[in-house]
Amino acid sequence: MYEHLLSLQNKLAKKVIICPYKNNIRLIGGVDVSFERFSNTGFCSFVVLNKKFEIVEVKNVKLTVKMPYVPGLLSFRELPLIYQAYKKLSFKPDIVFCDSQGIAHSRGLGLASHLGVVLNIPVVGCAKSRLVGEYNIPGNKKGNYTYLKYRGENVGAVLITKDNCKPMFISPGHLIDIKTSILTVLKFTKKYKIPEPTRVAHILSNSFRREDSNFY
DNA sequence: GCGACAG
């Protein structure tokens, strides 16, 4: 049913670059998309924070898509919104956090990797649950982690971002590696389990959707 | 065939 999308993923996966991220981060981006209950209308919020976690800029995009949610093909549903929101930004972030998987994906191209390749920017995937791979449960203290292994390769980390909380599934999207992804995520995680960029984006995309439903 | 399956 989706052969064409599968081959496109295989093609784009070859362009993914996994390497240490060494640059300073002055601005960090976070994106998330929320959807209406009975439609395919999505609401995307792309937020840019400075290193003090202050909001520098927010851009919203509302769009109705045709692609349904299919495990492994999430990027074809959400990327149109995320791409448009990114283009509207005046302040381009040095790196982006995305609520999804990066290379921890059946064809090595989760949403975070797809986004990174299309925009040619560093992206880290920060998901609340696993898509593929096996792992051991890490200790319950912030900073503890184990590796997520898939087909014999380490494709990400299962990271505790808050004491006694369930782990986050971190996987590099593009222009970053596993180790620097972990360090970066911890650097931008303060008080809550969810890293600040995606946490703020999640809150904003939900308010965007709820405010929009008042315009009838 | 069966179960798993980011958001």
Add this chain to the structure above:
DNA sequence: ATCTTGTCGC
């Protein structure tokens, strides 16, 4: 992802 109150644990 979305719906949705209370409730248990640190």
